Amino acid sequence: MSGIPCVLVGHTKLFGGSGGGVQHCTREHVALLEAGGFAIRKLEFEFDNSPFDRIARRFSSPRDNPPTGLLGRLDQALRLTQARHVFFALDAFEHLSRSLRRAFPHVTQILLSHGVEAVDVLVEQRLGETVKGGRPDAALARKLGRELVVSAARRKWLAGVVVLSPFEIEIEKWLGTKASLWAPAIILEKPLSIKPMEGRIGCVTTLDHPPNAAGLIQLLEALQAPEFSGEFRLVGQPGERGASIAAQFPFVRYLGSLSDDDLRQEASTWCSFINPIFVCAKGRSTKVGQALGWSLPIATTEFGVRGYIWDQTLLPTPATPASLAQLVIEQSRLSNFDRHRRMTQAIAAISPRVDTVGQQVRTFVRAVSEN
Numbered sequence: 376m377s378g379i380p381c382v383l384v385g386h387t388k389l390f391g392g393s394g395g396g397v398q399h400c401t402r403e404h405v406a407l408l409e410a411g412g413f414a415i416r417k418l419e420f421e422f423d424n425s426p427f428d429r430i431a432r433r434f435s436s437p438r439d440n441p442p443t444g445l446l447g448r449l450d451q452a453l454r455l456t457q458a459r460h461v462f463f464a465l466d467a468f469e470h471l472s473r474s475l476r477r478a479f480p481h482v483t484q485i486l487l488s489h490g491v492e493a494v495d496v497l498v499e500q501r502l503g504e505t506v507k508g509g510r511p512d513a514a515l516a517r518k519l520g521r522e523l524v525v526s527a528a529r530r531k532w533l534a535g536v537v538v539l540s541p542f543e544i545e546i547e548k549w550l551g552t553k554a555s556l557w558a559p560a561i562i563l564e565k566p567l568s569i570k571p572m573e574g575r576i577g578c579v580t581t582l583d584h585p586p587n588a589a590g591l592i593q594l595l596e597a598l599q600a601p602e603f604s605g606e607f608r609l610v611g612q613p614g615e616r617g618a619s620i621a622a623q624f625p626f627v628r629y630l631g632s633l634s635d636d637d638l639r640q641e642a643s644t645w646c647s648f649i650n651p652i653f654v655c656a657k658g659r660s661t662k663v664g665q666a667l668g669w670s671l672p673i674a675t676t677e678f679g680v681r682g683y684i685w686d687q688t689l690l691p692t693p694a695t696p697a698s699l700a701q702l703v704i705e706q707s708r709l710s711n712f713d714r715h716r717r718m719t720q721a722i723a724a725i726s727p728r729v730d731t732v733g734q735q736v737r738t739f740v741r742a743v744s745e746n
Contacts, residue, residue, distance in 0.1 A: 378409075379413045379414060380460075381458050381460040382418050382452045383416070384420070384462070384463050385417070385465060385466070386466065387419045396489075396581070400659070401487075404537070406729050410733025411737035412733075412737055416452055418452050421442060449461070450478060453482060459481060459483060461483070462485050463484070463485070475532070485533065488536050488537060490657025490658030491526055491550070492526065492657065493523045494657040496515060496518050498586050498654050498656060500516065500519060502654070527550045530547075534746070539658050539681075540557065541557050542681060543557070543658075554742070556735065556736065562726050563664070565668060565669075566669060566670040567669045567670065569670070572646070573708070574604060574709075575644055575645055575707070576606070576608065576674075577610065578591065578607065578610065578648075579611060580650075586654050587652060587656075590696075594649070594651035594699055594703070597700035598700045603626065603703070607624070607626050607628065608645065609630060610631070610633050611632065612632045614631055617629040642669060643669075646672065646706055648663075650674070653676060654678060656681075660675070664683070667723045672711075673690065674699060675692055676694065680692055689722055689725075690719065
């Protein structure tokens, strides 16, 4: 295999052929590395699952400690490939990075971040206080503090971090990261063969992720106005939460979790792809990139397009649940489909190419390797 040898370390679930945001984000990172000229050797792992580990996970995240034997496998992979770059997908481990630095001081370690977990913990705290009348959640407060300390510790031995949005550049500075690069979203999906149905709109979301869950409920409440007569097709997990939402809002049809192929087939019947979020969450809404690639009309917010190259004059993003609901109602009408689809296509046209961003990643890695 030609190219710059590197080792990409990540949990097995990240490299699946289908899945949610973490899998899509990992596929994007792989595409960028390959476009940047890296020859990737994947090093997949599973977290330890002994009785002791299961008990320990009740008190701390499994992401705090690397799996047994991972350092030895990484040592072997580096010696076999002669790679001078290690990329960590999603998770970096302080103890592993420190040991790797001692054993291979010439190897550059880069985190391919999916976002800083503490950002969403704070959002969850804020949303919870709104529901509880301002009463703070002590458990969430402890979790927030731990996430911040652990996130900073994970970055001590890293040369740099590749992030998903400009906002996270500032977060990385605060955590003490030596260098960071925003890799703008690229479009990997291909256009669908679309046959939209009158009034049918859809949303793909994680139903127990507080920023997404809260935004979804805010939009659905705003859509209870009499002028919306369409069907809101909801895809996501967990199933009990989806069923509860469908019972609360009669115009919602809950479809459960769909495979990538089934989702494409389902989405090809939608008049609009909905991404309701009204807070600044971690990472990036990878599903917006899917909709851009599929050439579906998109109804989302400023926070929904974080990390994308976006022109508000081409496709404006509403700021409130009420204004987003009005856009959703407009897009649910089949007569408006072609006009809104052209707006999506205009945004997709200004999105960066994979080879362009891949070269930016390569330049960044070269720069941090020399420091």
